[in-house]
Each structure stands twice: as C-alpha cells, then as structure tokens.
Amino acid sequence: MTAISLPSLAGNARDLWRRGSASAWLRPPMIFGYVVLAFWIVAAIGVQWIAPYDPIKQVGERLLTPSGAHWFGTDALGRDVFSRTLYGARYSLPIAAVAIVVSVTIGSVLGAVAGYFGGWVDAVIMRIADMTMAFPAILLAMAVAASLGPGLNNALIAIVIVWWPIYARLMRGQVLSIKQREHVESAVAIGASGPRILFRHIVPQSLTPILVNATMDLGQVILLVASLSFLGLGALPPTPEWGAMITDGAKNFYQPWIAAAPGFAMLTIVLAINFIGDGLRDALDVKATRR
Amino acid sequence: MHTKQRSTRFKWRSLVAMAATATLLLTGCSVGAATTAVAKHDLVIARAMDLTTLDPDRGYCDTCQIVFTALYDRLVIVSPEDSKTLQPGLASTFTANADNTQFTFGLDPAATFSDASPVEPKDVKWSLERLANIKGSASYLLAGMTSIDTPDAKTVVVNFAAPNSAFLAIVAASYLGIVNSDVASEHGASAAADASTADTAEDWFLSNSAGSGPYILDSYTANSAVKLTANPNYWRTKPTFDTVTLKEVTDSSSQLQQLQQGDVDIAMQISPDALDQLKNSPTVTTAAVDSFNYTYIALMPGAEGGAPLADVRVREAIRDAIDYDNIVKTLVAGYGKLQGSPIPNGFEGSEKVALPSYDVTKAKALLAEAGYPDGFTISSTYPKIVAYGVDLDLQMQAIQQNLASVGITLELTPVDFSQWADVIGGKGTPITAVYFAPDHTDSSQYVQYFGLIPNGGYVANFASLAGKTVNQAEVDGLTTALAQTGAERTASYQSLAQLMADDVNILPIVNPQLIMAHASDITGVTYSPCCNVDLGALGLTK
Numbered sequence: 001m002t003a004i005s006l007p008s009l010a011g012n013a014r015d016l017w018r019r020g021s022a023s024a025w026l027r028p029p030m031i032f033g034y035v036v037l038a039f040w041i042v043a044a045i046g047v048q049w050i051a052p053y054d055p056i057k058q059v060g061e062r063l064l065t066p067s068g069a070h071w072f073g074t075d076a077l078g079r080d081v082f083s084r085t086l087y088g089a090r091y092s093l094p095i096a097a098v099a100i101v102v103s104v105t106i107g108s109v110l111g112a113v114a115g116y117f118g119g120w121v122d123a124v125i126m127r128i129a130d131m132t133m134a135f136p137a138i139l140l141a142m143a144v145a146a147s148l149g150p151g152l153n154n155a156l157i158a159i160v161i162v163w164w165p166i167y168a169r170l171m172r173g174q175v176l177s178i179k180q181r182e183h184v185e186s187a188v189a190i191g192a193s194g195p196r197i198l199f200r201h202i203v204p205q206s207l208t209p210i211l212v213n214a215t216m217d218l219g220q221v222i223l224l225v226a227s228l229s230f231l232g233l234g235a236l237p238p239t240p241e242w243g244a245m246i247t248d249g250a251k252n253f254y255q256p257w258i259a260a261a262p263g264f265a266m267l268t269i270v271l272a273i274n275f276i277g278d279g280l281r282d283a284l285d286v287k288a289t290r291r
Numbered sequence: 292m293h294t295k296q297r298s299t300r301f302k303w304r305s306l307v308a309m310a311a312t313a314t315l316l317l318t319g320c321s322v323g324a325a326t327t328a329v330a331k332h333d334l335v336i337a338r339a340m341d342l343t344t345l346d347p348d349r350g351y352c353d354t355c356q357i358v359f360t361a362l363y364d365r366l367v368i369v370s371p372e373d374s375k376t377l378q379p380g381l382a383s384t385f386t387a388n389a390d391n392t393q394f395t396f397g398l399d400p401a402a403t404f405s406d407a408s409p410v411e412p413k414d415v416k417w418s419l420e421r422l423a424n425i426k427g428s429a430s431y432l433l434a435g436m437t438s439i440d441t442p443d444a445k446t447v448v449v450n451f452a453a454p455n456s457a458f459l460a461i462v463a464a465s466y467l468g469i470v471n472s473d474v475a476s477e478h479g480a481s482a483a484a485d486a487s488t489a490d491t492a493e494d495w496f497l498s499n500s501a502g503s504g505p506y507i508l509d510s511y512t513a514n515s516a517v518k519l520t521a522n523p524n525y526w527r528t529k530p531t532f533d534t535v536t537l538k539e540v541t542d543s544s545s546q547l548q549q550l551q552q553g554d555v556d557i558a559m560q561i562s563p564d565a566l567d568q569l570k571n572s573p574t575v576t577t578a579a580v581d582s583f584n585y586t587y588i589a590l591m592p593g594a595e596g597g598a599p600l601a602d603v604r605v606r607e608a609i610r611d612a613i614d615y616d617n618i619v620k621t622l623v624a625g626y627g628k629l630q631g632s633p634i635p636n637g638f639e640g641s642e643k644v645a646l647p648s649y650d651v652t653k654a655k656a657l658l659a660e661a662g663y664p665d666g667f668t669i670s671s672t673y674p675k676i677v678a679y680g681v682d683l684d685l686q687m688q689a690i691q692q693n694l695a696s697v698g699i700t701l702e703l704t705p706v707d708f709s710q711w712a713d714v715i716g717g718k719g720t721p722i723t724a725v726y727f728a729p730d731h732t733d734s735s736q737y738v739q740y741f742g743l744i745p746n747g748g749y750v751a752n753f754a755s756l757a758g759k760t761v762n763q764a765e766v767d768g769l770t771t772a773l774a775q776t777g778a779e780r781t782a783s784y785q786s787l788a789q790l791m792a793d794d795v796n797i798l799p800i801v802n803p804q805l806i807m808a809h810a811s812d813i814t815g816v817t818y819s820p821c822c823n824v825d826l827g828a829l830g831l832t833k
Contacts, residue, residue, distance in 0.1 A: 056688075056692070057692060058617075058621070058689070058692060062621050063564065076564075076621075076682070076685055077621060077685050077688055077689060078621060149704075150704060150705070150706070232675060232705065232707075236702075236703055236704060236705070237684055237687070237688050237691075237703050237705060238688045238691065238692075238703075250542075251542070251543075251677075251682065252544075252564065253542075253544035254544065254564070254565065254568065255564075
C-alpha cells in the first residue's frame with residue numbers, strides 16, 4: 001500500500017451509512033415500508049406454512065364471497081384467493097429482484113465502460129441504450145415477451161432488456177463527473193491500470209444514485225411483471241401470479257375480490273418500496289443533505 | 292364453424308385485455324338504472340364479434356352466420372320449430388333424385404332482391420359457383436359439386452359426382468345465401484374458376500350488400516358495429532325493426548350491464564354466472580336453451596411431443612381421468628351437458644353413444660397397462676378464448692388438476708387464436724382445446740371434420756405417430772351415409788359416432804346451453820343450428 005490513501009469500496013459503503021443520521025433512516029414512511037416489505041418477504045419464504053390452502057387446487061365452490069373459511073373468497077375454479085395471493089409473492093418479488101440485480105449489473109458495467117473509455121465504445125453502447133429507451137417500456141417488453149413466448153423466465157429476459165439502459169445512462173453520467181476528480185488523476189499518475197481505476201476508484205463512488213434508483217425501480221418492475229402476466233405474456237396457468245390473477249378477476253366483474261386481493265397486494269408492496277426508496281434518496285442524496 | 296382457424300383473425304389478446312381494463316374503469320362509474328333507452332323500432336344487440344369480412348362467400352364465423360342470414364336469403368331454410376325439417380326459402384320446391392346426386396330447386400316467382408329485381412336461376416348458379424371457386428373457408432360445403440344447370444327461368448339443378456344426402460341441409464347454411472349477380476359483378480365480383488384471385492369485391496361488400504334478405508347493410512365499422520336497415524323491397528313478411536345494430540361489446544359483464552341499463556335490447560354472450568343478476572329483473576327475459584356447440588380436447592400422438600398418446604389405452608386413461616360433471620358445474624354453473632362423441636347431442640347419430648364417465652381407478656389401471664404407472668409430462672397449447680361461455684383456460688386448468696391425480700403433468704400454454712392456428716398448421720400440439728359449432732343441420736360435417744378421413748380436419752393429420760391417419764371404416768361409413776336417407780342413414784351415423792368415439796382422439800368436454808338474454812318485449816329470440824339468431828324473425832310483443 002502506498003502512502004497515498006484512496007477511497008475504496010469499503011470506505012465508500014461506510015460513507016453511505018454515515019451520511020444519514022439514524023433518524024433519516026427511521027422516518028415513519030420508511031418504517032411502514034420496512035414492515036410491509038418484511039411481511040411480504042416472510043410470506044414469500046414461508047408461504048407453505050402460512051397459506052391455508054393449496055393455491056392451485058379446487059378447494060371449495062367457485063366464486064364464493066369472502067368468509068372465515070376463505071378470507072378473500074374463491075375464484076372461478078374454486079381456488080382460495082387468499083392462498084393464491086400469498087403465493088403470488090413467491091413469483092413477483094424474486095423475479096423483480098433478479099431483474100433489477102441483472103439490469104443494474106449489465107447497465108452499470110456498460111455505462112461505466114462507456115463513460116470511462118469514451119470514443120466509439122461510448123457511442124456504440126449509448127446509441128444502443130438510446131434506441132432501447134426510445135420505446136415505451138411496456139411496449140418493448142411486450143414485444144420481446146411475445147417473440148420469446150409466454151412464461152415468467154421470458155418475461156424476466158424482456159424486463160432486463162428494457163431496464164438496463166436506465167442504469168447504463170446513470171452510471172455513465174456518474175463516471176464522467178468522477179473521472180475528473182483529483183483522486184482519479186492521482187491514480188492515473190501512479191500508473192494504476194484502467195480497469196483498476198474504473199472499478200476500484202470510480203464505480204464505488206457512483207453507486208449511491210444507482211442504489212436509490214434500483215430501490216425505486218423495484219416497485220415498477222413488480223408492476224411490469226404483473227402487466228406482462230395480465231396481458232398473457234408472463235406467468236402460465238395455473239401459476240398464482242398477481243397480474244394473471246387480475247386477468248382472471250377482470251373476467252368476473254361481479255366478484256371483485258378475485259382481482260382486488262392481488263391488486264391490494266401489489267399496492268402495499270409497491271407503496272412500501274417507494275417509501276423506502278424515497279427515504280433512501282433523502283438520506284443519501286448529497287445535494288439534499290447539503291441544503 | 293370448424294373452429295374457424297381458417298379465417299378468423301382474433302384481435303390481439305392484449306388489446307382485449309386492455310379493453311377489459313378500460314371497461315372496468317368506465318362501467319365502474321356508470322349508474323345502473325334499468326330504463327329502456329332505445330326506441331324499439333331500432334334494435335341494438337350486444338355481441339363480441341368475430342367478423343373480418345362481410346363478403347358472403349369469404350366470411351366464416353359466428354357473427355357472419357347472423358349477418359349473412361339477415362342479408363341473403365337461402366334456397367331453403369331450417370324450420371324454427373324443428374331443426375331437422377327444411378322449409379321453402381327462395382326455392383318454393385326442392386327435390387333430390389333417388390341416389391342423391393341431383394337436386395332440383397324451383398324458385399319462388401315472388402322472390403326479389405333488395406333492388407326489386409327478381410331472383411333468377413343465374414343468380415343461384417353464380418352464387419354457388421362463386422362460393423366454390425373463391426376457395427374460402429366455407430367453400431368446403433360445396434365439395435364434390437360438378438355442375439349447375441338452369442333449364443328454364445325458374446329452375447336450378449345442382450349435380451354431384453357422388454351421393455350427397457347432406458346437400459339440402461347444406462343449402463340452408465348461412466354461407467349459401469344467394470347474391471344479386473348483376474350488382475356484385477359490377478363491383479368486381481367473379482364466380483369464374485379463377486375467382487380466388489380474380490374477384491375484387493371483398494371491399495365493396497364491407498359497405499354494401501346485394502341480397503334478398505329482410506335487411507340490407509347500412510354500415511360496418513370494424514371492432515365497433517354493424518348496422519342493418521330493413522329491406523324496403525323484402526319479398527316476404529317485412530321485418531319488425533327499421534334498423535338493427537350489432538354492437539361490439541366484448542365481455543359478458545359489460546353486455547349484462549348494458550342490457551340492464553336498456554342500452555341494448557339483446558345480449559348474446561351473457562355468462563351463466565351473470566344469469567343470477569338477471570333472475571328477478573322485470574325488464575329482462577332470460578332463457579337457457581340447448582345448443583349444438585361444444586368444447587373438446589383433441590389428443591394428437593402425431594404432434595411434436597405426443598408420443599405417449601400413441602397407445603389408445605393412454606388416451607382412454609385421459610378420457611376416464613376427467614371429472615366432466617365437475618367441469619360442467621364449475622365452468623358453466625351447470626348450464627351444460629356431457630357429450631359422448633364428436634356428433635353433438637341432438638344431431639342424427641348421437642343417440643346411442645355412451646357419455647364419458649369419471650373413473651380414476653380405471654384410468655390409473657389403463658396407464659399402468661400401457662407402461663406409464665407413474666404418468667408422464669405432456670404439453671398443451673390452446674387458444675385463450677371463451678367459447679360459448681366456456682373459458683378454455685379454466686377448462687384446461689381443471690383438466691390439468693384431474694390429470695395430475697393420475698400422475699400426468701399437463702403443461703399449459705394458452706396463446707392468441709392466430710398463434711394457435713399456426714401451431715395446428717405446423718408441428719401441432721399433443722393436446723389442445725377448442726370448440727365446434729355447426730354450419731348446417733347434417734351430421735356429415737362432424738365426420739368430415741373429426742373423422743380420420745383423407746382431407747379431414749387437423750386432428751386426422753396428427754391422429755397417430757405416423758401423422759396423417761385414415762380409418763377406412765369411417766371413410767366407407769361416410770360414403771354410405773351420404774347415399775342413404777331415413778332410418779338407414781341414422782344407423783350409419785350412429786356407427787360413425789361410435790367409431791369416432793373409439794378413436795379417442797376427440798374428447799368432448801362440455802355441450803353448454805346458450806344463454807339468451809333480451810328485453811322482455813322482444814319476441815322470436817331463438818337459436819338456430821345453421822344460422823345462430825334469425826334477425827328477420829325478431830318482433831315485439833303487441
């Protein structure tokens with residue numbers, strides 16, 4: 001180690017936590033967010049012990065109104081809507097999380113490379129990103145999912161294809177600004193290699209907005225997965241995926257509980273994630289804390 | 292309709308779904324007051340329409356049957372009282388020769404087209420030849436026709452190479468309406484042998500009609516409405532209504548709501564679930580009537596991935612593993628029947644075939660005998676549509692559960708209707724689910740479509756591991772039946788029904804009843820196997 005101390009990834013992570021006071025991390029909306037998100041994570045992991053019925057078996061008369069036996073009633077095939085809704089978390093949450101992690105990884109790497117090396121590399125990567133972003137997300141995802149065929153895996157691929165450019169663009173902007181800073185110039189001066197400078201000294205410094213964005217996007221991606229399933233391009237029957245359940249509910253107008261239960265589930269989870277994301281932005285955003 | 296894959300272009304499913312969402316929002320805001328907003332001389336009908344053309348020789352869909360019947364009279368018609376009896380239409384007399392190869396029609400001297408010109412033998416000859424030569428989806432109805440003679444000013448003689456005792460019933464089909472040949476020819480229509488390429492009248496038919504039916508076409512807006520006005524020169528009893536509008540209303544719930552509000556007078560696709568909402572309505576009348584429509588699953592060993600189905604015991608096991616009664620109860624709230632063979636209840640030949648029964652023990656034993664004691668995994672691609680009140684998606688999920696109980700894992704892939712047609716036209720799918728509604732009142736159509744005969748339907752292409760399959764007994768049986776009449780023919784169709792049931796390639800699942808819901812003062816709302824609903828017969832209580 002040389003005498004020159006440069007910010008490292010670990011140091012940067014500590015910085016993240018230091019930036020907000022405890023109160024900034026524990027505002028009421030965020031606490032609500034933590035509780036609701038924790039509930040859904042627990043539900044997703046332990047649903048086989050929590051759910052009263054098998055989500056794909058006919059367990060009662062069809063279209064029963066909500067009652068003690070069936071909290072959210074039954075659907076058109078006599079399946080318990082409450083159990084199906086709980087099981088739905090098993091599909092929506094992991095898929096959205098994987099989609100975000102993969103999109104962040106691909107987008108960040110490509111954005112960082114584009115921003116650091118510039119020139120034709122930058123031009124090629126960012127024009128591809130621009131082209132992808134020129135389409136409305138839902139339309140492009142529909143087109144990709146439709147061409148790959150229905151299924152949750154294909155929906156996941158479609159979402160990654162739609163979502164990575166957001167992070168590429170964000171990361172590129174960060175890299176362009178941090179590249180000019182003195183510590184980077186120092187690293188160049190002592191002969192550090194390009195990739196080392198990029199991934200050890202620039203990228204870690206750029207992660208805050210990506211992290212905030214990814215948290216906010218998680219809710220959007222849950223909705224996008226549900227939208228694709230709603231349109232028949234995501235989950236295949238009899239998978240109790242929320243979007244697909246809403247499609248079933250839409251066919252049974254006069255039994256509103258069928259669509260309301262998964263709708264309410266999505267509402268709570270997206271609201272929780274948005275609260276957490278907002279809180280994170282406030283706690284971490286440099287510009288906000290300087291005010 | 293032979294499941295209509297030949298011509299139907301269903302709207303992209305996603306658009307339907309989005310429309311459903313929009314409707315959800317819109318209807319949520321409306322106030323449900325039961326009033327009769329529509330003046331009764333203008334009839335409005337709510338219907339999810341499958342129209343893509345209004346050319347009577349190109350169309351082939353359920354809505355086509357209704358519209359063509361209203362616009363184009365046929366030579367003979369099916370009696371509203373008894374679907375097995377034919378009555379005079381444009382032809383006041385109709386006879387067949389002894390061996391059913393020649394059919395003679397004497398035109399009614401009073402018959403006129405909507406432009407007041409008389410219906411002449413040349414129009415009949417031209418119309419039938421155009422239907423045959425345009426090589427559209429309904430052209431199969433005239434297969435085997437060799438020539439049409441017009442010996443005098445009122446007589447038409449249709450000749451066939453082989454006996455065709457079904458022909459008089461076929462002539463009553465809505466696709467065999469007679470077109471004013473002079474008018475249509477002026478606008479590019481052709482009946483010549485090269486009509487499939489030379490005819491350019493399809494666009495003209497989208498905004499005009501040239502028939503002798505009770506109504507004439509006023510306007511057509513795709514995915515919105517078909518408007519008809521009364522034919523001022525109609526040669527029989529003039530229709531009660533001045534105008535009839537078929538309005539596109541895609542889902543059952545919206546149809547129900549519009550009917551309750553009085554925005555429409557007839558709702559054609561109310562689901563049995565919605566029926567409860569109308570039970571005590573003073574302004575709306577409902578009836579559940581027997582239909583000849585049914586949903587079925589097809590088992591196709593010759594399709595990609597279908598090998599386990601090659602053993603007939605496996606197909607029998609699947610047949611016995613399905614809880615039909617539960618499906619009827621669950622999918623159509625009990626408003627339906629079971630059916631034993633591809634020839635539906637009520638059609639000649641259906642009488643003696645045993646209904647399917649649910650027997651899990653027997654199914655497991657059959658699977659073990661066939662070498663699949665632990666079952667197997669098999670895929671199913673099917674169109675995600677609601678056919679006559681039966682949601683095929685739910686039907687397949689119910690069957691999926693049933694098959695799971697005997698160890699068979701059924702992987703479901705619901706697709707858009709046009710995608711499904713591509714699959715069926717390509718490598719096939721081991722198991723599919725579709726529906727069938729008759730084109731006319733003769734049982735021959737079921738053997739022609741579901742029998743394992745040359746030039747049969749899609750099932751014959753995948754009926755064994757070898758792919759294309761012919762059951763010679765069915766080929767011979769059909770030839771025999773088409774040369775017979777009366778009790779002999781009935782016996783022949785009974786044998787054919789049993790032969791097709793024994794193939795175990797087609798498993799009828801539900802024969803749903805049709806839910807008729809209409810304003811209480813409308814009369815004549817009945818279901819006809821050839822033509823769906825006859826708009827010309829609709830009236831008002833006095």
